[in-house]
Amino acid sequence: MKEIALKAGDTVVVARGDLQALLDALAARDYTLIGPTVRDGAIAYCEIRTVEDLPAGWEDEQDGGTYRLHRRGDGRLFGFTVGPHSWKQFLYPPVLKLWEARRNGHGFTVHRDESPQPRRAFIGVRGCELAAIGVQDQVFLHGKYVDSTYQARREGVFIVAVNCGHVVSTCFCVSMKTGPKVGKGFDIALTEILDADGHRFVAEAGTARGAEVLAAVPHRPADASDRAAAEVVSANAEQAMKRSMDTEGIRDLLYNNAEHPRWEAVANRCMTCANCTMVCPTCFCHTVEDVTDLSGSHAERWRKWDSCFTMEFSYIHGGSVRPSASARYRQWMTHKLASWIDQFGTSGCVGCGRCITWCPVGIDITEEVRAIRETDRAAEEG
């Protein structure tokens, strides 16, 4: 096929059989491919090489505290939603050595690993996830201080997004306005269509480099019926979404209900195990640990994912500021949904539902908001 120049905004159709050419085109441009694959009974994000690595024919079923994979009965490659992993593990690694130092006479020399990061292509980024990357960009790149470790990983990333055609019960991206159709920030966005006309992808180039890659993949221009079919996929997904969160005035709602009895009620169920914060694609809190070897001649500083659910996290001289589970749950939810807005200009929640699914006891953030809203003390007094 002769390569025809494409530009950002162009939409083409790529046959299922030609999707490997897209992966090959990215690999040929020195991208390490990271994508969804079935591992340990879940969709995990791992290094992939071929279309065969994708979870063909699998779909997930999720609810509070439960996740299961089933065969779909068709050959869709992206017929599932989001799993336990998120892209943050590649941009903001769970455990990272920041620097090391060696004793040198009476002083010491510091060594920081500044070897270049591999260029990664993320395959199958969903709307909520693209929004989450945007939220972490805001936190790590756009404030007064730039996190150089995040920047080094983020800069080279190529994003192949996927518009969700399947929804699980924990999804509420419509409420958070992050999906099911992906928003800004992708290089290529795919909509998977499997109907009487065959198995194909409607592919939209979001950037010039996305267009350049797409041009190297066998394709045909998308016509009106292809676009309509892609719109139907997103519309159906939106229609299928049952869970919701009313975000109207949520910042003030939570600020005004810091003493609400619901915090104690949720604390009876909350194990402060921190799973919700670990799986959240926007949670960015970490701890820094200094370690030394036995001889005292070598020291290292490590950054590790931490959580507002641990005692140590809020430990200052004399004890933990948030010793009770209610204080810690309130801190997490109020930051995520309210003070995040003051801090970063957006909500910290993208509606992916991971905190609901991966809470071992199924605590539901949308339900907690609903409970507080229904018995809003400020409203009752007013």
Place this chain on the structure above:
Amino acid sequence: MAPTKAKTASKPRLAVWKFASCDGCQLSLLDCEDELLAVAGAIEIANFPEASRAVAKGPYDVSLVEGSITTPHDAERIQMVRKQSRYLVTIGACATAGGIQALRNFADVKEFTSIVYATPQYIQTLKKSTPITDHVFVDFELRGCPINKHQLVELVSALLNSRKPNVPTYSACIECKRRGTVCVMVAQGTPCLGPVTQAGCGAICPSYHRGCYGCYGPKESPNTAALSVGWSRLGVRGDDLVRVYRTYNAYADAFRRESEAHEK
């Protein structure tokens, strides 16, 4: 806190003590193959019968204490250990919680001795197996059945370099998530003690598709009641819930109370 710096002439003196235990935790010290020479170079191992018959008299800068107190003799001996030790660190579930032998605490030990021994009147044993902290002041504890050798080396390094050891008290779930393990409770419906268990082992069992057995005992602020509700949804109820909490850390406060709550 290092009483003496590693490079000065007199190295900190270490003693290792055994009470009622299986020796597995002390052996973790010998299991530090890569680090053992460095450990031996940095500290004087003054009293460690598992490693050497040469025993140097106290006092000691650091005592590692393994095992629980189960006999009147133990109860006296631990006082002697405390008196001779600047810092006393308990290692393992026996020393920190009473160990598996604390199952006797839920029954009448006389019944056991009458069944097990031909002449039970020769047996001098206490009614309960208790952690070291019930008898003397403990400066620091390393959890686990057995302890993790990396935590042991971290503890020794921290002592030698006058810094706080990085020994977290949060849940095992955090270690699971950091290593990318898929939650066995959520994705497989496998009952797991991870959400109420202290981290430290590196979350080994879930990485082999097994639930956490709680070897490291209760984490900080453990909500065992909430976890039991979660387990009962997976079909674990009654006597089974009692047994879940009655293993290596059966007598650790949170696990003991939760097991008693499910006893008929």
